[in-house]
Amino acid sequence: MLALRLARGTHPLVLLRRLLVAAASAGVGFLLLATLGYALGHPDRGADAAVRLLWCAVPLAATVQFAVAVARTDPGARPLPGLSSAGLGPVRLALLGAVSTAVSCTLGSVLALLAFLLLRGDLGRAPFPGGPAELLGAGKPAPFAAVLTLLFVVPVLSAAAGALSLRPRKQRPGAAPDPQQPAAASEHANARATLFGGLPWGIALTAAGLALVSYAAGAPPAADELLPLPGRLDAIPPGAVGGWVLIATGLVLACPGITHLCGRLLAAGRPGALRLLSGRVLQEEAQRIGRPLGVLCAVVAAALAATRLYGSAPDGPGGRPFGPLTGMGAALVLACVTATVLTAALETKGARTDTTGALRRLGVPAGTLRRAAALRGAVTVAVLAPLTWLVAELAALPLTR
Known part of the structure; x- marks a missing residue:
């Protein structure tokens, strides 16, 4: 009630x-x-x-x-x-x-x-x-x-x-923050954990998934054996399915580190106020928004790979059509992961309320904050979009030869 x-x-x-x-x-x-x-x-x-x-x-x-x-x-x-x-x-x-x-x-x-x-x-x-x-x-x-x-x-x-x-999370006694350690050092340690924690594992899992797909792929499937979701699983080699799972897991693990690198790229050199603000905020948001971005990249890569597979089917000019439930399920997954990324962005915006208020009190115009947000989004898309396309092409290539 x-x-x-x-x-x-x-x-x-x-x-x-x-x-x-x-x-x-x-x-x-x-x-x-x-x-x-x-x-x-x-x-x-x-x-x-x-x-x-x-x-x-x-x-x-x-x-x-x-x-x-x-x-x-x-x-x-x-x-x-x-x-x-x-x-x-x-x-x-x-x-x-x-x-x-x-x-x-x-x-x-x-x-x-x-x-x-x-x-x-x-x-x-x-x-x-x-x-x-x-x-x-x-x-x-x-x-x-x-x-x-x-x-x-x-x-x-x-x-x-x-x-x-x-649920409320209790901090372990051994993990209590050191009062003698400055906040900047703690933030630097969190940044290093974000960058060097999941990024190597994500790259390794993605590479292993691509190798497994290449190893498991034999002859290309016939037109009547392609996988209409939902459909048959025996047409796709089990190793290829396992490779796609590894690729998706690797993207989810690697995206926080990639997002953090995007923030470093923005703040590199001698940045102006706009680049510095965008880069610092993106580095701070990397851990919170990186995982949803990784899921979105994995879903988009899977959609591109599936489109490539169906487009290469020899049955008719456009390949085998997707079933009605296939389209519904794919649209639902894509809409959910996109909405999750937008919701995570709103969560990070709410977490920066005090910082945004302090900047406004210092005289930073609202237009500058909006341009910084647009710059963060543009750089993230410019880095992740080609990476997602490359992963999708490499994952679908062994099955379309």
């Missing part, structure tokens, strides 16, 4: 983010129910139905990540003075954020159920003819327990991940 009362009085932008979480949950719920409908309509194709259910894990993970990012930026989950005396300490605030996330995802699951029943013709009207009726198993009774279980997957996982992300 408290979560609903807070939702009624919150800012419209916060409500919009929660509605986006509900929309993403609705998309994943519909994909899960479509998998159930396919299994009901094709009882002799249990392996294909299992593969379709496996592919739903990708949009499910993207949706959970987006829900956690929105929960972290929710003003209702931030500790405020006086809340502890009212019984809302850090633990209860984390539970409140988890409940708000579960409410948004449950709303999306309800919308997915309504769309599923409407397309199947279970709401008193005839099912849609053609593809939707066949994909959703129209005319076959859907088991209530299975539907309920699939619909609660997204709310339960999102709420659990949100609670873990918002």
Whole structure:
């Protein structure tokens, strides 16, 4: 009840983010129910139905990540003075954020159920003819327990991940900050950990993934064996799938260090005020925004590689077309990871509120701050876009020879 009362009085932008979480949950719920409908309509194709259910894990993970990012930026989950005396300490605030996330995802699951029943013709009207009726198993009774279980997957996982992300973290006695150590030295140590911690591992995993794809790729798959998501997995070598997983993991680990290097590049030499401000802020944001950027780069690279594979198919001028659920799942994943990056950027902006206020009091114009933000974004895109394209080309090349 408290979560609903807070939702009624919150800012419209916060409500919009929660509605986006509900929309993403609705998309994943519909994909899960479509998998159930396919299994009901094709009882002799249990392996294909299992593969379709496996592919739903990708949009499910993207949706959970987006829900956690929105929960972290929710003003209702931030500790405020006086809340502890009212019984809302850090633990209860984390539970409140988890409940708000579960409410948004449950709303999306309800919308997915309504769309599923409407397309199947279970709401008193005839099912849609053609593809939707066949994909959703129209005319076959859907088991209530299975539907309920699939619909609660997204709310339960999102709420659990949100609670873990918002939980209060106790600092270990050995990790307590040294009062004799200056703040600049501590920031320098964090910067070195960001740059030299995940970057070498990310580069190594990406290189290992590309090598594994090249080693596992044999003859190019035939036109009727290419992978329409969801579709068959036996057409793509398992080693190639493992290589793509390693590539995605490497990009996620390497992007914080790459973002930090972008900040160093901006502040290199004898920078002016604009470059110095942009570079320092980008170095400070590298750890928080680098992981979502890495996920976005991995998704874009996978999309480019899939487009390259389908475009090279000898079946027709444009290759084998993507299925309707394939396009829906791909659009959902891309939208979720993009929204996660934007939400992480909003979180970093909120974390710099005191610094921004100090700069404004010193007389820095608001236009200068906006130009610095635009410069940070332009440099990051200029570095990560060619890198993503290169990784996608190298990953798809062994399968298109």
